Amino acid sequence: MAKLISIRHPRQLGMSMLVAVLMLAATFPAQAAVEHAPPTADHSKFRSLEGPFETASDVTEACVKCHTEAAGQIKATTHWTWLYKHAETGQALGKNQVINSFCGMAITNEPRCTSCHAGYGWNDMRQPPPEADSAVDCLVCHDTTGDYWKFPTLAGDPTYIPREWPKGSGKIVQPPDLPNIAQNVGASGRANCGSCHFYGGGGDGIKHGDLDSSLVTPDRSLDVHMSPEGGNFTCSDCHTTWGHSVSGSRYQVNAKDTLGIDVPGHTDLSRASCESCHGGAPHHKKKLNDHIDKLACQTCHVPAFARGGVPTKMWWDWSTAGKLDAEGKPVTEYDEHGHLSYLSEKGDFRYGENVVPYYAWFNGTVEYTMIDEVLDVENPPLEINRIEGGPDDPDSRIWPFKLMRGKQPFDTERKTLLATHVFGADDSSLWSNYDWPKALQAASDMSGMPFSGNFDFIETRMYWPITHMVPPADQALHCGSCHAGESRLAGIGGIYIPGHSSNPWLDRIGWLVVALTLAGVIIHGLLRVVFRKRKQS
Amino acid sequence: MSRVLVYKRFERFWHWFQALLIFSLLITGFEIHGSYSLLRFGDATQLHTIAAWSLIVLWLFAIFWHITTGEWRQYVPTSKGLFAVIHYYLIGTFTGAEHPYRKTTKAKHNPLQRLAYLFFKLVISPIIWASGLLYLFYNDWPAMLAGALNLETVALVHTAAAFAMLVFIIAHVYMTTMGHTLTSHIKPMVTGYEDLDEPASKS
Numbered sequence: 001m002a003k004l005i006s007i008r009h010p011r012q013l014g015m016s017m018l019v020a021v022l023m024l025a026a027t028f029p030a031q032a033a034v035e036h037a038p039p040t041a042d043h044s045k046f047r048s049l050e051g052p053f054e055t056a057s058d059v060t061e062a063c064v065k066c067h068t069e070a071a072g073q074i075k076a077t078t079h080w081t082w083l084y085k086h087a088e089t090g091q092a093l094g095k096n097q098v099i100n101s102f103c104g105m106a107i108t109n110e111p112r113c114t115s116c117h118a119g120y121g122w123n124d125m126r127q128p129p130p131e132a133d134s135a136v137d138c139l140v141c142h143d144t145t146g147d148y149w150k151f152p153t154l155a156g157d158p159t160y161i162p163r164e165w166p167k168g169s170g171k172i173v174q175p176p177d178l179p180n181i182a183q184n185v186g187a188s189g190r191a192n193c194g195s196c197h198f199y200g201g202g203g204d205g206i207k208h209g210d211l212d213s214s215l216v217t218p219d220r221s222l223d224v225h226m227s228p229e230g231g232n233f234t235c236s237d238c239h240t241t242w243g244h245s246v247s248g249s250r251y252q253v254n255a256k257d258t259l260g261i262d263v264p265g266h267t268d269l270s271r272a273s274c275e276s277c278h279g280g281a282p283h284h285k286k287k288l289n290d291h292i293d294k295l296a297c298q299t300c301h302v303p304a305f306a307r308g309g310v311p312t313k314m315w316w317d318w319s320t321a322g323k324l325d326a327e328g329k330p331v332t333e334y335d336e337h338g339h340l341s342y343l344s345e346k347g348d349f350r351y352g353e354n355v356v357p358y359y360a361w362f363n364g365t366v367e368y369t370m371i372d373e374v375l376d377v378e379n380p381p382l383e384i385n386r387i388e389g390g391p392d393d394p395d396s397r398i399w400p401f402k403l404m405r406g407k408q409p410f411d412t413e414r415k416t417l418l419a420t421h422v423f424g425a426d427d428s429s430l431w432s433n434y435d436w437p438k439a440l441q442a443a444s445d446m447s448g449m450p451f452s453g454n455f456d457f458i459e460t461r462m463y464w465p466i467t468h469m470v471p472p473a474d475q476a477l478h479c480g481s482c483h484a485g486e487s488r489l490a491g492i493g494g495i496y497i498p499g500h501s502s503n504p505w506l507d508r509i510g511w512l513v514v515a516l517t518l519a520g521v522i523i524h525g526l527l528r529v530v531f532r533k534r535k536q537s
Numbered sequence: 538m539s540r541v542l543v544y545k546r547f548e549r550f551w552h553w554f555q556a557l558l559i560f561s562l563l564i565t566g567f568e569i570h571g572s573y574s575l576l577r578f579g580d581a582t583q584l585h586t587i588a589a590w591s592l593i594v595l596w597l598f599a600i601f602w603h604i605t606t607g608e609w610r611q612y613v614p615t616s617k618g619l620f621a622v623i624h625y626y627l628i629g630t631f632t633g634a635e636h637p638y639r640k641t642t643k644a645k646h647n648p649l650q651r652l653a654y655l656f657f658k659l660v661i662s663p664i665i666w667a668s669g670l671l672y673l674f675y676n677d678w679p680a681m682l683a684g685a686l687n688l689e690t691v692a693l694v695h696t697a698a699a700f701a702m703l704v705f706i707i708a709h710v711y712m713t714t715m716g717h718t719l720t721s722h723i724k725p726m727v728t729g730y731e732d733l734d735e736p737a738s739k740s
Contacts, residue, residue, distance in 0.1 A: 287582070290676040479579035485571055496689035499571040499578050503693050507572075510700035517704045521711035524626075528715075531631040 033232035036187060044183040051179030056148075056158055057120050057134040059182045064133050071133035073244040079118040080129060080136070082106070084251050088365045088388075093251050096125060099371050101316065101384050101406050101462040102201040104420040108443040111155030112423040116196040120156045126448070141192045142185040147176050150195070153423075190226060191216045193235040205310035209355060209402035210468040214308020222308045224472045238271045248272030253465055255296065255364035255389070256397050274298070294495060296362070296399045300477040301470050304354045305402060308469070311339050315350035316406035318420070319457035322434035330434075345422070345431045347407075357400030357466050359489055363389030366463070371449050375415050381405070381459040384417075391494020398492060402464040409440060413452035419443040543645055543731045548608070551599045552726060558595065559702065561588040566699050589669055596662070611646055612655045619648035630715065640733055653705070661701045668695035 043049055048062045064071045074080050082095040095106045095113070106113035107125040114122040119135045129135065137156055139148045151159040151173065162172050198204060198212050205212030220227040225238070239248045247270035248254075257273035260280045271277060274297040281289045282297075291300070306312040323344055325331050330344030339351035365388040369375070375382055389396030409418045421443035422430045428442035436455070444451035482489045483499030490500065544552070565585040568575050576584070603609040621637040626649070629637070638647035646654060671678070671691045678686070716722040725731035 293676065478577065479582065480574075480577050483569075483571075483578040484574070496687070496692055498569055498692060501689065501692075502571055502696075503689075506693055506696060506700075510697065513700060514703055514707070517707045521707060525711065525714070527631055531633075535633055 033228065033230070034237055036234075039186060043185050046183070049179065049182040051182070053178040053182065055120075055160065056137065056139055056176075056178065057132075059178055060120075060136050060138050061134045062182065063138045063185075064136075067138075070138070070244065071136040074118060074136045075129075075131075076243075077118075077245045079244075079246065082117070082129075084249070086251055086365075086367075088252065089367045091368055091370070093368055097370070098368050099384065099417050099419065100201075101404050101408055101460045102207060102313075103422055104408065104418075104443075105371065105447065108419045108421045108446045109423040112153055114155045115150050115152045116199075117156045123155050126446075139181055139185070140195060141188045143181050143192065144186040144189065145177075145181050145184050146191060148181050149173070149176065187234070188236055189234050193239075197235075201313060205306060205312045207313070207404075208464055208468075209305040209312040209352075210302065210466045212306070212308060212310035212312070214310050215468065218308060218469075221471050221475060223469050225470060226468075230472075238276070240269060240271050242269070250465060251366050253362070253364040253366070253399075255362050255399060256395055274301075292397075294397055296397045298400050298465075298467050298470070299357075299359065299398050300481075301473070302357070302400055302466050302468075303471070303475065303477050303481075304356055305400075305466050305469055306353045306355050307471075309353070311337075311351035311353045312355065312402065313349055314352040314355065314402075314404065315348070316346070316404070316408075317348040317457075318409060319347060319407045321345060321347035321430065322436065324434065344434060355402065356488065358403035358463075359398050359400055359492055360387055360463070361389040361391055361393070361396045361492070361494070362387045362399040362401075362465070363393050363396040365389070369417065371417055371419060371447075373416065375410060375417065375458070377410065377412075377415050377458060381461045382410075382417075384460050384462040387463050387465075398489065398495075400466040402466055404462040404464060405459070407457040407459050409436065409455050410458045411450075411452050412454045412456050414450060416449075418451060418455060419447045419449055421446060539733065540730050541642055541733050542729050543640075543642055543725050543733070544729045546729065547598075547602055549726060549729055551595060551602070554595055555592065555599075558588045558592040559706065561585075562592065563699065563703060563706075570696055570699075586673065589673070593666065596666070611644070612651055612658065614651050614655055615648050617648065619652070622647050622649045626715070640731075642733070653709070657705055661698055661705060664694065664698040665702065668698060 046062075046066075048065060049059075053059050053062075060071070078084050078094060083092065083097065084094040085091075086093055099105050103109060103113070110125050111123050114125065117129060117137075118140060119129055119137050121135055122129045137150070140150055149158055150156055151163065152165065158176050159173055160175050162174055165171060165173050194211070194213060194216055197208070198215065199206070200211075201207030205214075215223055215226055218227045220229040224230040225233045231237075236246070239246050241247070254270075254273045257275035258280070259267045260275050261267075261278075262269060262271055262276045267276075274282075278297070280292065282292075283289045320342070321344065323331055323342075331342060332340070332344075333342035335341040335351070337351070337353075340349055341351075342348050367386045367388065369382065369384050369386070387399075387401070409420060410416065411418055418440050420430060421428060421439045424432065424442075426442070427433055428435075428438050430436065430439035433439075437453070440451055440455055441453070443449075477488070480499070481487070482497060485500065487497060487500040489495075489497060495501075562585060564575065565581040565588065567573065568581040569578065569585055575581070618638060625634060625637050628634075636647075640647070668691050671686070672688070672695055675688050675691070713722045713726075714720075
């Protein structure tokens with residue numbers, strides 16, 4: 001069908017369009033949801049899963065009795081180690097190492113941050129994660145009941161007693177029914193991955209912009225792939241796994257997948273790129289395919305992010321944190337959209353919905369400003385991560401990003417970023433006493449990163465590639481979004497964009513010559529009229 | 538004076554269809570260039586491409602016609618009488634002088650027209666044609682070409698040629714009003730017939 005309605009010659013256009021319309025009307029089916037094979041085991045029939053279980057670790061012990069290699073596989077993945085050795089830059093990355101522009105580093109904020117570790121009991125990140133197989137968390141990825149929830153402050157465990165959350169809200173979280181959950185394990189769904197990846201940065205949608213709870217059951221217009229009315233994809237339909245190792249990395253993005261459609265035995269078996277399924281020439285119109293050497297699919301097909309009704313944080317200024325009201329109580333403020341705009345614990349925020357991405361050349365390699373790196377503090381904003389690539393790099397394409405901006409603390413003497421100890425039931429954390437020097441010193445003590453005692457705040461930027469929230473094709477960008485004077489790609493160097501780019505001198509000279517010609521013929525014509533009248537009179 | 542067929546049927550069809558296509562191309566082309574927003578970019582591009590392919594086909598027919606009928610000789614440049622014609626347009630037209638050129642069916646263009654049309658056919662059109670095809674098939678350039686040329690250069694050349702085309706059209710349309718009456722040059726281009734100082738042609 002694609003061949004039949006491809007328009008190779010404009011003289012065929014009318015006929016092609018007619019044929020296309022007829023064929024679409026006659027044969028084009030609604031997009032079929034992806035089907036998953038039925039499981040080979042009914043876990044409710046296993047006696048070892050009847051419980052009772054005192055802790056979630058006890059469930060893991062039952063799991064690994066049959067799935068003998070699973071725990072070992074998990075412990076070899078980044079979901080467990082939080083370490084990532086970058087093949088291109090050589091940097092040692094991962095949640096264990098990097099600092100970001102949200103809550104800084106995980107290493108000074110466990111057990112809050114380690115509540116998203118794929119295991120239990122990682123209370124001290126100066127040590128590697130616990131070694132026992134029973135420390136692996138099977139349920140966070142394989143629970144199908146939706147009742148399993150890693151409590152935010154327990155280093156990965158769910159709560160085993162009724163607890164209030166959020167603190168001061170009066171809402172009580174009940175302990176999960178572990179036997180029921182264990183008997184209903186299955187393949188990972190969107191909600192499993194989302195239980196951590198939708199809530200990065202401390203809340204729903206805060207961090208990524210294209211990942212939030214609206215993707216658990218998205219409308220077709222929000223995400224054509226993941227919507228139950230669309231493809232009903234789970235995350236792992238694209239982020240394919242191999243022995244529990246999940247494909248697709250934000251540190252080393254496959255920015256230009258030239259392998260095309262993935263065929264067993266020929267390619268990498270990772271479907272974490274659009275081309276893995278759609279190939280290298282996905283459009284019926286040839287001119288659209290002509291764009292894919294310079295543009296990532298996402299650039300046109302993710303016209304905006306944070307589209308599901310969940311706002312994402314775009315600006316976070318830590319420097320204003322700590323203001324208290326007249327009674328010494330922390331302050332909460334909201335903007336005109338009802339989004340949080342100030343918290344004494346966290347400073348000033350700006351949230352965004354339906355955000356137009358920031359665009360830049362990108363070859364997939366991301367380099368980080370590490371915690372011990374000496375900064376150019378004279379020239380803010382500082383880039384927390386740097387995206388590599390450019391117009392002359394054949395591996396680069398123009399990609400959409402969430403550009404996270406804000407202010408965060410740095411050491412004015414050592415000229416390095418500072419880890420922050422924001423969370424902790426001790427009196428040194430920022431959220432317990434609003435005392436920056438104390439919180440920064442505590443972070444230094446915990447992380448071993450030196451701190452001179454002098455600090456200030458520096459404006460920072462961080463780039464988050466946008467790739468999810470793909471609407472149906474008819475909601476992709478129109479030509480004029482970029483091919484116009486006010487182009488989305490304004491400021492992108494090294495590419496000639498018809499309708500946007502031009503040579504101002506050619507235009508000046510061109511229009512001048514046109515104007516002179518017009519003036520010439522008008523004057524000539526007027527003179528003819530004048531002389532004819534004179535002759536007649 | 539006798540009424541003779543100066544512009545044959547195909548010649549008139551070619552001229553007016555070409556005029557229509559060139560106006561369409563100019564309007565859509567300068568929109569694609571970003572000079573204004575009339576249609577949408579996508580629609581302008583599609584129309585521009587359709588008109589361009591139509592014009593190329595028309596040109597192929599026109600070239601064939603010029604060669605087979607020998608009409609190409611109408612455009613052979615000559616300096617004989619050229620300066621008299623220029624002098625007429627600059628001065629004589631105001632003083633009431635007669636046009637120095639005597640039009641015949643064998644030589645229906647005056648020396649200035651010959652030069653202008655030849656420039657149109659041999660310089661402006663081929664540049665537009667070649668740069669336009671390069672522009673359209675930019676992604677299919679062979680590696681050798683891609684190393685030596687870039688889209689910006691092609692686009693600038695194409696735009697420069699479009700400006701030249703626009704200038705030609707302004708001058709050309711104005712010059713058509715310079716006959717004995719305002720429309721005496723335009724009518725034969727529509728009807729084909731004109732009163733000339735020659736015996737009526739057999740056709």
